[in-house]
Amino acid sequence: MTALETSVPAITAVRSTSRKPRRWGASLGWGLAIGTVLAFLYVPIAVLVLFSFNTSRSLSWPMEGLTLDWYRTLAGNEQLIEAVGNSFYVATCSTILTLLIGVPAALALDRLSFPGKSAFRKLVLLPIALPGIITGISMLILFRMVGFTLSLETVIIGHATALLAVVVTQVYARLQRLPRSYEEASADLGANGLQTFFLVTLPNIRSSVIGAGLLSFTLSFDEIPVTFFLTGRDNTLPMYIWSTMRRGLTPEINAVGALIVAFSAVLIVLSVILMRDKPGAR
Amino acid sequence: MTDIVTLNNISKHFGPVIGVDNVSLSVRSGEFVTLLGPSGCGKSTLLRMIGGFEEPTQGSVVINGDDVTHLPPNKRPVNIVFQDYALFPHMSVGKNVGYGLRVGGVRRTEVADRARAALELVGLGDRFDAKPHQLSGGQRQRVALARAIVRRPKVLLLDEPLSALDANLREAMQVELKRLQRKVGLTFIMVTHDQTEALALSDRVVVMCDGRVVQDGTPDTLYDRPSSTYVAGFIGTTNLFQGQVHGDTLHALGQKLVVPEGLAPEGRTLTFGFRPEKAEILTAAVAGNGTLPATVTDILYHGNSARIVVEVSGSPLSIDRTISDARHASGLPDIGDQVQIAIQPDRIMVLADEAAA
Numbered sequence: 280m281t282a283l284e285t286s287v288p289a290i291t292a293v294r295s296t297s298r299k300p301r302r303w304g305a306s307l308g309w310g311l312a313i314g315t316v317l318a319f320l321y322v323p324i325a326v327l328v329l330f331s332f333n334t335s336r337s338l339s340w341p342m343e344g345l346t347l348d349w350y351r352t353l354a355g356n357e358q359l360i361e362a363v364g365n366s367f368y369v370a371t372c373s374t375i376l377t378l379l380i381g382v383p384a385a386l387a388l389d390r391l392s393f394p395g396k397s398a399f400r401k402l403v404l405l406p407i408a409l410p411g412i413i414t415g416i417s418m419l420i421l422f423r424m425v426g427f428t429l430s431l432e433t434v435i436i437g438h439a440t441a442l443l444a445v446v447v448t449q450v451y452a453r454l455q456r457l458p459r460s461y462e463e464a465s466a467d468l469g470a471n472g473l474q475t476f477f478l479v480t481l482p483n484i485r486s487s488v489i490g491a492g493l494l495s496f497t498l499s500f501d502e503i504p505v506t507f508f509l510t511g512r513d514n515t516l517p518m519y520i521w522s523t524m525r526r527g528l529t530p531e532i533n534a535v536g537a538l539i540v541a542f543s544a545v546l547i548v549l550s551v552i553l554m555r556d557k558p559g560a561r
Numbered sequence: 562m563t564d565i566v567t568l569n570n571i572s573k574h575f576g577p578v579i580g581v582d583n584v585s586l587s588v589r590s591g592e593f594v595t596l597l598g599p600s601g602c603g604k605s606t607l608l609r610m611i612g613g614f615e616e617p618t619q620g621s622v623v624i625n626g627d628d629v630t631h632l633p634p635n636k637r638p639v640n641i642v643f644q645d646y647a648l649f650p651h652m653s654v655g656k657n658v659g660y661g662l663r664v665g666g667v668r669r670t671e672v673a674d675r676a677r678a679a680l681e682l683v684g685l686g687d688r689f690d691a692k693p694h695q696l697s698g699g700q701r702q703r704v705a706l707a708r709a710i711v712r713r714p715k716v717l718l719l720d721e722p723l724s725a726l727d728a729n730l731r732e733a734m735q736v737e738l739k740r741l742q743r744k745v746g747l748t749f750i751m752v753t754h755d756q757t758e759a760l761a762l763s764d765r766v767v768v769m770c771d772g773r774v775v776q777d778g779t780p781d782t783l784y785d786r787p788s789s790t791y792v793a794g795f796i797g798t799t800n801l802f803q804g805q806v807h808g809d810t811l812h813a814l815g816q817k818l819v820v821p822e823g824l825a826p827e828g829r830t831l832t833f834g835f836r837p838e839k840a841e842i843l844t845a846a847v848a849g850n851g852t853l854p855a856t857v858t859d860i861l862y863h864g865n866s867a868r869i870v871v872e873v874s875g876s877p878l879s880i881d882r883t884i885s886d887a888r889h890a891s892g893l894p895d896i897g898d899q900v901q902i903a904i905q906p907d908r909i910m911v912l913a914d915e916a917a918a
């Protein structure tokens with residue numbers, strides 16, 4: 280990051296000083312702006328990761344020494360490990376569920392024309408603008424009425440509902456750019472609907488499905504409001520962190536945070552690799 | 562029964578828009594038929610109804626003796642080459658070509674063999690593993706052809722297959738398309754808005770206008786005996802003028818022309834025409850029976866021929882003259898020259914539509 284901050288103005292400066300000295304100030308300004316934005320985004324995360332290795336409990340600079348003790352206590356914290364497991368369970372199931380509903384919904388929106396289609400589209404996309412609290416409360420009321428007992432499964436249903444809009448928007452946008460003639464050619468060559476979907480359509484919208492899935496997973500993984508209303512006795516990781524935080528900020532929390540950062544980094548790398556559009560794909 | 566495709570009074574309406582209006586057409590087995598017409602006249606819609614991508618609002622489609630009007634594309638023994646080729650970008654060329662066999666349940670080894678054979682037929686045997694985006698436009702076009710013929714359909718449909726190619730490549734592909742059709746003996750139904758392409762390739766040309774068929778005939782019939790000014794104007798260049806026939810004399814352009822007796826009903830004002838290459842330019846001195854005095858106004862030199870524009874009684878006429886001389890452009894008149902025009906009497910066409918009153 281520091282390399283980026285210094286080299287950007289340096290390079291432009293070399294190129295521009297000879298002819299337009301006034302540009303120098305502009306480049307410096309841009310460099311500062313970029314540096315500020317990056318610092319704003321990443322300094323807190325760096326602090327979090329750094330302090331997870333601090334020997335002292337206090338969050339004061341300079342750090343007293345380096346230790347892995349907090350990670351060791353983490354490994355022994357059963358409640359926390361269970362919460363992590365729950366979070367993975369919820370995020371995985373709600374992602375799968377929302378993809379199973381969202382991809383066909385996007386297909387229907389794009390490929391079929393039926394009365395009330397535009398209203399249907401707006402209704403599907405609306406929850407994206409709805410606060411989690413509203414989704415949480417309304418689903419809670421519904422589940423009470425139907426007589427469901429609250430559990431991780433009700434959380435999954437809640438998350439899947441909230442995330443549907445994300446999946447439908449992304450997949451629909453990709454489908455709109457997919458030439459209709461691919462599917463027509465497939466049908467022309469004798470393929471039935473399922474063969475066309477799995478052999479032609481899906482491979483071509485693959486990157487958007489993976490992208491929507493990863494985004495759903497991340498959103499579900501750190502979701503609090505909907506989970507808060509819909510969970511039973513089980514806790515997900517963000518809920519657990521939030522509840523222990525009431526007893527004060529501990530280096531243990533920093534360690535969990537650092538692990539989540541590492542995990543997210545893996546997800547990001549994975550998504551970049553998987554979503555790389557093949558050359559020639561439109 | 563030798564008719565492979567029969568369309569019975571089919572129409573297609575898109576809401577208030579009429580795409581195809583009551584068209585009937587039969588195509589014989591092995592024929593190369595072209596649907597020709599300007600943009601928006603319903604050519605693609607007609608082709609797509611044969612392929613099964615649009616359901617007719619009215620009428621029926623019969624292929625190989627079976628009524629397929631309501632069958633989806635995958636249940637019809639026809640294949641189509643799309644204008645944008647629609648090659649699957651995520652599959653290699655070989656996989657693209659083999660796709661129709663693969664989904665049809667053909668054994669894996671046989672799929673590869675037949676796909677390779679089809680690619681060899683279009684001269685691309687060595688590009689089996691390439692991806693479509695690595696190919697040139699002409700090569701993609703050939704892959705699309707190979708993919709469409711690999712299942713040995715009864716009829717091959719082509720929607721403006723050459724329009725995405727540049728002029729030189731298009732001519733080369735025309736030759737290949739014709740060669741391929743002869744080789745595999747398939748029935749081709751092709752859509753185009755390019756009249757030279759239609760004349761060059763087809764056994765039969767169907768000229769369309771506003772969703773209807775206006776004339777259906779062999780290229781030379783269309784060229785020599787267009788039924789209307791619309792067809793005459795769409796195919797090649799035609800000199801049109803109005804006149805009246807009295808016996809073997811055509812009164813037109815303020816002059817008298819010699820025509821075969823009974824060319825047109827006596828005394829009716831009709832539209833007549835002749836093609837630019839069916840007339841000769843003579844020197845002013847040789848005025849004879851039925852020649853027209855004219856003034857040269859423009860000369861367009863085309864290399865092996867020249868188009869000479871002359872004026873007869875105020876009307877411009879185009880006359881083509883081939884240049885076979887070694888010394889180019891010799892023997893052409895100069896602009897402003899007074900000349901005589903001799904039109905071959907049996908090459909004067911009568912166009913069915915009455916002259917506007």
Ligand SMILES: Nc1ncnc2c1ncn2[C@@H]1O[C@H](COP(=O)(O)OP(=O)(O)OP(=O)(O)O)[C@@H](O)[C@H]1O
Binds near residue numbers: 575578579606754
């Ligand atoms: N899906 C559709 N919805 C509404 N109108 C349509 C549709 N498809 C075609 N049309 C209309 O039907 C008419 C014929 O269209 P068609 O595509 O068959 O023309 P075309 O002869 O193939 O023209 P081009 O040479 O431009 O491809 C046009 O007026 C077009 O606007």
Ligand SMILES: [Mg+2]
Binds near residue numbers: 604605606
């Ligand atoms: Mg068209």
